[in-house]
Amino acid sequence: MFRLSDIIEEFIKELMRGTGADTLEIQRNELAEHFNCAPSxxxxxxxxxxxxxxxxxxxxRRGGGGYIRIQKLEIARKPYLSHLIFEHIGDSLTQMDALRVLKNLEEKNIISSRERAIMEAAVNDKSINVFSPPKDAVRANIMKSMLSTLIRE
Amino acid sequence: MFRLSDIIEEFIKELMRGTGADTLEIQRNELAEHFNCAPSxxxxxxxxxxxxxxxxxxxxRRGGGGYIRIQKLEIARKPYLSHLIFEHIGDSLTQMDALRVLKNLEEKNIISSRERAIMEAAVNDKSINVFSPPKDAVRANIMKSMLSTLIRE
DNA sequence: CTCTTTGACTTTCTTTGACTATTAATATTA
DNA sequence: TAATATTAATAGTCAAAGAAAGTCAAAGAG
Incomplete structure (x- = not known):
């Protein structure tokens, strides 16, 4: 179950937790070399x-001394949820993207792990066994609907 | 007599008993190869x-590093939830009935009010904007799926 | 007829690599 | 010396290849 992308993701997050700062600068090629993968x-x-x-x-920034700066945004709960509902999700949402959004909501302590599990179940492909409106459209609806309960309170 | 499906079923269950854990991860193709059968x-x-x-x-999960994770629901530990999933809901659930179920769960302190709101949103008619499989069928699926996360934890 | 088995085809993520774009450092020229 | 050209050092893009799992319908078995 070796998924390099997940390992790199965790590596970066761990690095950020380690420094305590909300921004991290990496060099793409260096990191790629560390993991022995293509820079892309x-x-x-x-x-x-x-x-x-x-x-x-x-x-x-490219060129000599170039870097990639990753900044963890400290956005307040409601604006973040609003962004998700009104801008990001739109009328189609893949399962993968839904799962990643939920993971981040938990990491930001906006939802509990139980709530995450419930929402994951609700947006799962297996639950949404539909044909006529494509799954991703139904999923977008359900997701926005669930997230909006968190804004209301 | 030799029903391969039964053998595979037993193999998986045996594997789970063996590890003692309630979840098991397999790779579809690997398992298929082990039994010399079609992955499907x-x-x-x-x-x-x-x-x-x-x-x-x-x-x-599909793609590189994909897997199938099977988790056994420990139904004995959560009799009420199990009753709902295995007996009450079935394969069709009206919105009214869903709301009643959720209200009950909150009253019994099985779910928090936030969780109730999230689940209500997920099974709402407006979220489930489908035609082809009737809404009530999709709702039943989503509901059982969400409730089973509460058994899993 | 129902349940199982098979296989061709599809879909979804990830990894890789060739090519492109940008910037900084350095060399060259006016 | 100031301006300009060149080179080296980065990062970005995009499409193809790879690595899984999913679907569906036809064939087979009981």
Missing amino acids: QINYVLSTRFSIDKGYYIES | QINYVLSTRFSIDKGYYIES
């Missing part, structure tokens, strides 16, 4: 796990 | 013998 795999990890919607902001 | 036969076994109604919860 780092981009893959960043775009799938450290996007704005997961609560991270990324800046980078 | 594993799906057949899982869907006929390891569904939620049979007391198991399944998660899976």
Whole structure:
């Protein structure tokens, strides 16, 4: 069950927890060499796990002394939930993206692990056994609906 | 006489008894190779013998590093939830009935009010905007799936 | 007829690599 | 010396290949 992308994700998160700071600077090639992978795999990890919607902001610079700066956004609960509901999710949401969003919500202590499990179950492909409106559309609805209960309170 | 599906079923159950843990991760292709059968036969076994109604919860992931995770629901520990999942809900659940069930669960302190709100949102008619499988069938699925997370923990 | 087995085809993630773009450092020229 | 060109050092993009799992319908067995 060796998934390098997950390992790199954890490595970065662990590094951030370690320094205590909310920003981390890495060098793409160095990191790639550390994990013995193609440099572009780092981009893959960043775009799938450290996007704005997961609560991270990324800046980078090319050329000599270049870097990638990963910043963990400290957004308040409601604005973050609003962003998810009104901007990110839209009318289609894949299962993978849903799972990643939920993982981050738990990491940000916006939901408990029980709540995460409940929501994961609700947006799971196996639960949403539909044809006519595509699964991703139904999932988007359910997800937005669930998240909005958290804003209401 | 030799029903391969039964043998695979037993093999998986034996594996779970062996490890003592309530979850087991397998790789579909590996298992298929072990039994010299088509990979899709594993799906057949899982869907006929390891569904939620049979007391198991399944998660899976495709792509590199993919897996199938089978978790046994320890129903004895949660009789009320089990009753709901295995007897009450069945394969169709109206919105009214879902709301009643959730209200009851909160009154019995099995779920928090937040959890109730989340689940209500998930099984709401507005979230489940489907035609082809009737809403009540999809709702039953989602509901059982969510409730089974409470047994799993 | 029902349940099981098989296999071709599909879908979803991940990994890799060739090619491109940008920036900083350095060398060259006016 | 100031301006400009060149080179080296980074990071970015995109599509193809790889690695799983899922679906569905037809064939087979009881």
